[in-house]
Amino acid sequence: MDNDYIIFLDEPQLHEPVLVYALEGWIDAGLGAQTALSNLLSQIDNEVIAKFDTEYFIDQRARRPTVRITDGVTTELVWPEIELRVGRDRDGADLLILVGPEPDFHWSDFVDAVTDTADHFGVRLVVGLGAFPAPTPHTRPLRVVATAPADSEHLLPLIGTVEGDLEVPAGISAAIELGCADVEIDVITLWARVPHYVASMTYPQAAAALIDHLARIGGLSLDSSGLQSAADETRLRVDDLVTNNPEHAAMVEHLESLADESEGTSFGDPVPEPEELSAELDRFLRGEGF
Secondary structure, X not given: OOOOOEEEOOOOOOOOOEEEEOOEOEOEHHHHHHHHHHHHHHHOOEEEEEEEOHHHHOOOOOOOOEEEEEOOEEEEEEOOOOEEEEEEOXXXXXXXXEEOEOOOOOHHHHHHHHHHHHHHOOOOEEEEEEEEEEOOOOOOOOOEEEEOOHHHXXXXXXXXXXXXXXXXXXOHHHHHHHHHHHOOOOEEEEEEEEEHHHOOOOOHHHHHHHHHHHHHHHOOXXXXXXXXXXXXXXXXXXXXXXXXXXXXXXXXXXXXXXXXXXXXXXXXXXXXXXXXXXXXXXXXXXXXXO
């Protein structure tokens, strides 16, 4: 494949793979997307087959390399890398996994490199993973909603959506969605709705839900049992925090009432007003929570 911004180390023969990505650097409430991606990589054998030109895509003052110093001697710099990995699920289905930091520069060229690669390997579906803080209680099942461009709109009923108009800051996933649409590759982004008051802590419920929905939308055989066990432990910790704080308990009761009585998404969840969702994102970016 001829692209100036990606270097291939291997050229595997793949059969209609699913391309999964969750790039670091934008909103990831409860570390849901990165935890899901780490879990995915840990449960399948995988190897690097390509690296992107991070000199071109990454601001190295914003994402500084790590230096190794031994007895005062500088021995090594470890640079941030964007990698494409290949693996197979438990039933032998091919997977491509895009990992690394979100590019700082040249988003259009990055999206072209991703879509050229997807076309080269005959990718049948591109799936992004994300998580955002939402006005929802931890005492109810965590919901996943989806976004997709118009050409992939047929995938949305399989997951569910937030209805209505929203304007929020964009991450690279939005650019990848539209880039895939331009080359007629099906694409969907899965978003875990993480209770806003736990968005700054690791919340494995979000990762487990993303893995389960990835398996369903991609027709893949994946295991979320380890994440489910961690989620049970986290639920107990959050229960303790809420029980010991009357203000938090009242807030959770209010959110439970909204979740039980309101409808709006295809799963019956309350729809946050655009201003409310923007406020939760702002709270998360400021690091507020328990």
